[in-house]
Amino acid sequence: MVPVGVESVGNESTGASSFNHTLTIAAILIVALVGIRCLVPISPNEYWDSNPAQAGSADGHPARLSFDLAESAWLDVLSVLVAGAALLLGVRDGCRISRSTCVLASLGVAFCCVQMPTHIESLYKCSSWIAACTLGVAALHLAHRPQTRRWLIAGTVALVFPITMDALWFVMVDHPFMVDMFTVEKETAFLNARGWERGSPQHLKYLDRLNAPDVIGAFAFSNVLGSVMAALGMLALTMACGAFVARRQMNGWPWIMIVPGVLAVAALVTVLLTRSKGAAVAVLMIVALLGFILIARRRMVLCRWVAPLAFALIGVAMLVVIVRGLAGPPQTMEGERSLLFRYQYWGAAAKMITADASAALVGIPPGDFQERYAAAKDPLQPEEVASAHNVFIDQIAMLGLGGWAWTALMLFWLFQSGCHVRACVRPVSESNDKKERLTDADTSTSIWQIDGRFVLYACLLSAMVLGGQLIKRWAGVDDMRLLVWAAGLAGFLITTALLATASWTNTRWMQVGAFLAATLLLVHNQIEMTFHQPGSAPIAWLLLAVAAGPALMREKDALKASDESSEPGDVNQTAPRGLFRSTPGVALIVLGLAGAVFYAVPMTSQQRALATADHNLRSSRTSEASLLRAVKDLRVAEGALSIDPKPYVWQVRLHLNLAMAQDMTIKPTMPAARQQAIRDTVRDHLDASHETLDRAADAGLNSSTLLRLRADVYRASAAMLDTPDDLKQATVALRGAVRAKPYSWQVRMDLAELLWRRGRKKEAADQYVECLKLSEQAYLDQARQMPAHLIELAEKRIETVNSPADVIR
Numbered sequence: 001m002v003p004v005g006v007e008s009v010g011n012e013s014t015g016a017s018s019f020n021h022t023l024t025i026a027a028i029l030i031v032a033l034v035g036i037r038c039l040v041p042i043s044p045n046e047y048w049d050s051n052p053a054q055a056g057s058a059d060g061h062p063a064r065l066s067f068d069l070a071e072s073a074w075l076d077v078l079s080v081l082v083a084g085a086a087l088l089l090g091v092r093d094g095c096r097i098s099r100s101t102c103v104l105a106s107l108g109v110a111f112c113c114v115q116m117p118t119h120i121e122s123l124y125k126c127s128s129w130i131a132a133c134t135l136g137v138a139a140l141h142l143a144h145r146p147q148t149r150r151w152l153i154a155g156t157v158a159l160v161f162p163i164t165m166d167a168l169w170f171v172m173v174d175h176p177f178m179v180d181m182f183t184v185e186k187e188t189a190f191l192n193a194r195g196w197e198r199g200s201p202q203h204l205k206y207l208d209r210l211n212a213p214d215v216i217g218a219f220a221f222s223n224v225l226g227s228v229m230a231a232l233g234m235l236a237l238t239m240a241c242g243a244f245v246a247r248r249q250m251n252g253w254p255w256i257m258i259v260p261g262v263l264a265v266a267a268l269v270t271v272l273l274t275r276s277k278g279a280a281v282a283v284l285m286i287v288a289l290l291g292f293i294l295i296a297r298r299r300m301v302l303c304r305w306v307a308p309l310a311f312a313l314i315g316v317a318m319l320v321v322i323v324r325g326l327a328g329p330p331q332t333m334e335g336e337r338s339l340l341f342r343y344q345y346w347g348a349a350a351k352m353i354t355a356d357a358s359a360a361l362v363g364i365p366p367g368d369f370q371e372r373y374a375a376a377k378d379p380l381q382p383e384e385v386a387s388a389h390n391v392f393i394d395q396i397a398m399l400g401l402g403g404w405a406w407t408a409l410m411l412f413w414l415f416q417s418g419c420h421v422r423a424c425v426r427p428v429s430e431s432n433d434k435k436e437r438l439t440d441a442d443t444s445t446s447i448w449q450i451d452g453r454f455v456l457y458a459c460l461l462s463a464m465v466l467g468g469q470l471i472k473r474w475a476g477v478d479d480m481r482l483l484v485w486a487a488g489l490a491g492f493l494i495t496t497a498l499l500a501t502a503s504w505t506n507t508r509w510m511q512v513g514a515f516l517a518a519t520l521l522l523v524h525n526q527i528e529m530t531f532h533q534p535g536s537a538p539i540a541w542l543l544l545a546v547a548a549g550p551a552l553m554r555e556k557d558a559l560k561a562s563d564e565s566s567e568p569g570d571v572n573q574t575a576p577r578g579l580f581r582s583t584p585g586v587a588l589i590v591l592g593l594a595g596a597v598f599y600a601v602p603m604t605s606q607q608r609a610l611a612t613a614d615h616n617l618r619s620s621r622t623s624e625a626s627l628l629r630a631v632k633d634l635r636v637a638e639g640a641l642s643i644d645p646k647p648y649v650w651q652v653r654l655h656l657n658l659a660m661a662q663d664m665t666i667k668p669t670m671p672a673a674r675q676q677a678i679r680d681t682v683r684d685h686l687d688a689s690h691e692t693l694d695r696a697a698d699a700g701l702n703s704s705t706l707l708r709l710r711a712d713v714y715r716a717s718a719a720m721l722d723t724p725d726d727l728k729q730a731t732v733a734l735r736g737a738v739r740a741k742p743y744s745w746q747v748r749m750d751l752a753e754l755l756w757r758r759g760r761k762k763e764a765a766d767q768y769v770e771c772l773k774l775s776e777q778a779y780l781d782q783a784r785q786m787p788a789h790l791i792e793l794a795e796k797r798i799e800t801v802n803s804p805a806d807v808i809r
Contacts, residue, residue: 021453023093026086027148028457030135031155032464033079034538038159038228039166039469041066041218042535044124065473066218069124070607072534073600077592079131079538083138084588090141091581097141102584104409105137108395109591111362111402116599118700119367120644121386126366127599128534133406134588136541140413143549146507147500152546153235153510154499155461156539157263160232161491162466163225164266167215167273169484175213182210197787205783215273219536226276227530230283231517231543233267236260238290238516239499242509259498277338282524285313286516293421293512307418310519311411317526318390321346329380333780340780341381342389342527348377349388349397363400367643371703374741379774382781384741387532391525394532413548414522417515420551424508451501458497462489514547602640609637610647624661627654638695645706648696652689652709656716659685663720682720689713704740704747707733715754727758745774745786749794756797765801768794 043066067075091097112126143149182190188198196202214222243257271279289309296302325343330336352372353359364372370386377384388394391410395403466489470477477485498504521530521540530536613633617626631654638647659682666678693710696702714730717723734751741747752767771794775786786794 023089023148024151024457026089027142027151028461029082030139031152032461034542035159035465036468037535037538039162039218040472042072044069065476068607070604073603076127076131077595077600080134080588080592080595083134084585084592086138086142087585095141095144097581101137104405105133107405108133108399108402111399114362115365118365121367122365125534129537132537132541135538136545139542140545140549143546149546149549150500150505154496156542157232157235158492158495160263160267161495162488163217164270165484165488167270170215171213171273200787201782214275219533222274223276223278223528224530224533224536226271226274226279227524227528228536228539229267229270230279231520233264234286234520235513235517236263236267238509238513240264242506256504259495278524278527282520285523286520290516303422306421307415310414310418313523317523321527333782337780344378344381345385345388346390346393348373349393351376353397361400363398363403366398369398379743379777382778382784387529389527389529391531410544413544414518416551417518417547421512421515424511454500455497458493461496462493466492511550518544518547606637606640609633627658630654642699645701648692651692655685655689686713686717704737707737730754743774745771761801765798768798
């Protein structure tokens with residue numbers, strides 16, 4: 001046996017003739033693009049979330065600590081370009097291109113491209129899904145080479161360290177500080193701003209969420225973080241088992257299992273901090289699968305059931321939700337609701353697909369899903385969600401045939417990985433050559449002789465991932481937070497360098513761990529949205545890819561490459577060559593360049609215009625000139641990207657502010673000509689509001705929010721220009737909003753108030769009755785019911801038109 005730093009250990013040589021620096025760097029770039037999203041959140045709502053005319057000054061604007069949409073767009077473009085380059089490098093290295101993978105992945109990408117132009121949310125999400133899928137495809141083909149596979153896995157599982165450090169910091173420092181800052185004065189202002197009463201269900205639910213230290217990391221949802229960390233923890237746990245087996249076979253104390261063991265414990269701690277019950281249950285299910293694999297290792301006849309058992313666990317997760325849904329809702333909000341809500345999400349998604357033939361083919365645009373869900377959901381479901389919380393249903397509902405292709409691709413990869421596990425866990429018999437024992441262990445007695453280039457590569461990866469995190473979040477870093485970041489950096493760097501070294505890992509058990517991590521993700525994401533969220537989708541796809549990567553080779557070639565230390569580049573020399581082998585990589589590079597021109601550049605221009613409008617308005621928000629400048633900046637943003645409703649909404653609101661400001665200057669003592677001139681200015685602003693809403697409709701944007709905004713414009717026109725007929729148009733717009741959201745008591749309340757104002761009290765009473773019914777149906781979430789003062793108002797007005805209260809109850 002030869003020292004690791006000198007020559008081949010575990011499948012490959014580190015000599016200049018066989019060590020491919022470029023492939024390793026490609027793997028590192030893929031991990032970096034995945035890892036940076038796990039540490040820096042992506043916040044699509046940077047500007048105009050609240051009325052900037054009433055917000056703080058520009059100096060008080062909070063520092064930006066997350067990626068905006070433009071930065072996310074460039075990350076997506078870079079991901080596709082890196083994936084294309086990695087595929088070309090894999091072909092040059094002799095990797096056999098998987099035709100089935102490329103075809104299925106391409107179908108999903110094509111349908112994403114179809115959906116992207118419909119809405120900015122569709123553009124943002126579909127772009128991130130394309131980036132995630134293409135990175136996964138590239139990783140799949142790089143993972144055929146043992147060294148690059150180790151770098152992909154080592155860099156990914158090492159993310160546990162910085163994520164755990166951030167989670168502990170949040171629980172121990174950030175969350176208590178946030179709770180302490182919520183003083184009585186701030187709480188009162190918070191309640192007044194939202195119209196909530198102290199002690200109301202809305203207030204109490206907010207306090208529960210405020211006091212619950214659920215760790216969300218960079219993923220915005222604690223369950224998503226729990227899903228990712230559970231998968232990484234299972235991978236680390238299996239690698240620790242592999243280290244134990246390897247050293248025990250060599251009659252040595254298995255102390256090298258400490259590194260992956262610590263990662264596994266840290267991941268488990270983070271899962272517990274997220275308080276994700278689904279992730280915890282998924283871990284238990286996959287631990288049971290690991291136990292079966294350990295038993296099958298000594299009884300090879302059982303190995304053929306590994307892949308079917310993984311599929312069975314996925315089926316069990318879906319079946320539990322269906323059984324819970326068929327049991328019906330609980331009588332009170334104290335009953336189980338989480339799985340029930342998932343069942344209702346699925347039912348609404350199915351209803352949306354079956355109601356529209358085109359949706360069954362091309363899918364429902366992701367940007368329209370929440371709006372359509374509001375019309376298709378069960379009335380008992382109080383939430384309005386943007387995802388069905390099921391990876392397969394989400395893909396099929398939003399991408400149509402492309403979603404079916406991606407679903408088949410994921411299951412195909414899992415099946416490939418499960419079949420390959422049979423070869424990985426076969427026992428080493430006493431009659432086998434000693435060389436096979438050592439190769440199975442992938443270890444030597446000289447474990448500290450790590451190649452210096454490995455350390456350099458680990459430093460490069462750490463600089464891109466942790467350095468990028470520090471730069472992006474520098475404005476929120478103090479001395480203590482810097483120490484925490486440094487600890488995460490040190491853990492990430494050391495762990496990556498060690499686990500990427502052949503002597504610290506067991507190839508066979510690393511493959512088993514990747515399979516279990518992929519299974520866990522697909523099991524848990526029958527009830528979660530890890531593949532849906534742009535920040536978590538890349539790491540989910542990557543884990544699926546590295547699990548299936550070794551299965552790209554024929555089984556006999558894979559075993560030859562693993563057991564006989566053959567040169568990876570020579571494994572697939574018999575693979576068919578030709579134009580097709582380079583086509584996927586070239587296509588991805590072309591797609592990435594097209595994305596830069598037609599997506600990233602317009603998004604950058606739009607975000608820059610929004611930032612300018614936001615800054616100028618906050619700098620002098622009381623000035624009419626600043627409002628007009630903001631309108632012009634918003635028009636520029638609209639021109640750069642016409643499928644974003646935000647510039648339209650705020651142009652209308654600013655025009656309304658200007659119109660109201662002008663109307664308030666009218667005095668009875670003014671000359672008639674002066675009053676008329678002011679009214680003409682008011683009319684111009686209202687006309688501009690209507691024109692803006694018409695442009696939004698022409699761009700395909702006609703949500704309930706825009707319809708209610710149009711009603712606001714008509715009501716303002718009726719009040720300021722004394723044109724009561726405009727109230728009729730406002731009623732028409734609100735009726736359209738009710739059709740879009742038939743189960744929203746807020747929209748119906750708005751319509752009822754307008755009808756009451758118009759003197760149509762019987763129709764208003766009917767709407768009040770519906771509001772009370774909808775509020776009562778929302779008993780599963782009392783925070784979404786009507787406030788007490790609105791219930792009292794509705795009941796009094798119903799009584800006014802002689803509608804008995806007992807009919808309503």
